[in-house]
Amino acid sequence: MDDVLLRSLTPSVLGVLVRRGADFAAAEDAVQDALVEALRVWPADPPREPKAWLVTVAWRRFLDTARADATRRRREELVDEEPAPGQVSGADDTLRLYFLCAHPALTPSSAVALTLRAVGGLTTRQIAQAYLVPEATMAQRISRAKRTVSGVRFDRPGDVATVLRVLYLVFNEGYSGDVDLAAEAIRLTRQLAAAIDHPEVAGLLALMLLHHARRASRTTPDGGLVPLADQDRRRWDTGLIAEGVEILQGALARDRLGEFQAQAAVAALHADAPTAAQTDWVQIVEWYDELVRLTDNPVVRLNRAVAVGAADGARAGLAALAALDETLPRYAAVAAYLHERDGNPEVAARLYAEAARKATNLAERDHLTRQAARLNTRASRPAST
Incomplete structure (x- = not known):
């Protein structure tokens, strides 16, 4: 089978x-x-x-x-x-079905959840993980969404922004390795870009291509997580990077900036750097400022704190982090990274261990655990005389 x-x-x-x-x-x-x-x-x-x-x-x-x-x-x-x-x-009805699931009768969150379940083929558990909510909560949300649209003819397409959020969630679920839907999300986004002249559709396609270009270098042969700074850039797909950058440039030239274009710009700056040390962090912070203006998303602010720490020093990054809610996903991991850069390995080790306990992805949990062990081992070594 x-x-x-x-x-x-x-x-x-x-x-x-x-x-x-x-x-x-x-x-x-x-x-x-x-x-x-x-x-x-x-x-x-x-x-x-x-x-x-x-x-x-x-x-x-x-x-x-x-x-x-x-x-x-x-x-x-x-x-x-x-x-x-x-x-x-x-004919491929999949893309049309994405639009039909983004029905005006549904809230955006319900439309995304229903589409991921019915069209993306994800389980309720996987969708719940994407939303950071309990599985039972997501099951109820999907059931309510199905009741809402029961008997409704899907003769009006839904909102493009909702469809883009669906596609990006599907891409990220596939990219995580739990369910390999990244290629399907790219295929559907290519179709959408060919059918709709919209800069944010182009921005999402560029973002997917730029992220997908790094896929081969993101994990070790045994499935371990490789951080961006440690990835072998020779394994990046330069063809996908060139295509993504070209698509992004065309979208930005239309001067209708949206969140996916801004995210793609950040990804393009990472892809353009020959080494991690040569990354243009100042410009990345500027793009994160645009993202904050567009979305005011706390996760964006968390990523911005990392960029500020790289551009202006760990103390500046910690100051940006201090304004955020400590219960945010990955907050402890970001704090650990910045404290290590600031010369506080003991605090960093404790925070890495805390982040590992909270991680929902096994590869991420293992990586954070190794980071904590690395710093603890270093601290236990006797001082040289």
Whole structure:
């Protein structure tokens, strides 16, 4: 059984059902039933046309359910529209489905969560981790979103900004290594950029390409995390970097700055530096100032504190950090980094250990634990005479 194939086909099959008139909640239920049936049947009898098979089974499950409800007479008119097996459009409905999930009836957070679940194929647990909320809370949010759109025809596209947030969350989930959706997010964003003349769409595509260019250098062969400063820049994909920078320059030239363009500008400055020591941190701080103006996001302010520490010294970075909430994710890790740069290894070791306990990603936890052990080992060595 090819789980990757099933995962890649799920959103397009769901899109076909929605395009034919099935309401979102019923369509998703029918697709899930079809996936269960595929897991049962395909190992012994794989279909020649997997997408057509899934569409046929899901559509029949939807019709079976539709016939049983109170709107039987209206729904049965759809029976005549069922295509013969194998006659399924080759069009990719995935991108359209992203827009349909960003429906005006939903709040942006609900639209993102629902899209990640139904289109991105992420589990409720993975979405909850992305939002930094308990899994039960996210399950309730998704259930409410499905109830909200149940019976609603998705005939109006949603907000572009919501779709961009969805795509970026999917990209980051894939980039983390838990679920490899980074390439799919880039593919969909390329389609969106080709269909919509919008500088923020271009900015998001540039940001994804610039981050993806460093993917091969982000981890060790055994899965350990490699910080940006320690990455082997010879392994960066210069073709993706050049493409990302070109796309970004075109977007910035339109003078309609948005948060994804500003983030891409930061990534481009990192990519442009021959070595970590040659990074233009002053200009990076300026871009973070723009991001703060655009979003006033506390995570942006946290990243800005790191940049300030690199540009103006660790004391300046700690001063910027002091204005932020200590409960922010990665606050302890940033504080540890800045305290180490300021010459306080004991404090840094304690903070690295605290950050490791709070980390939700195993690779990050291991990295922070090693940083704490490194400083503790150094402190335990006898002083030279």
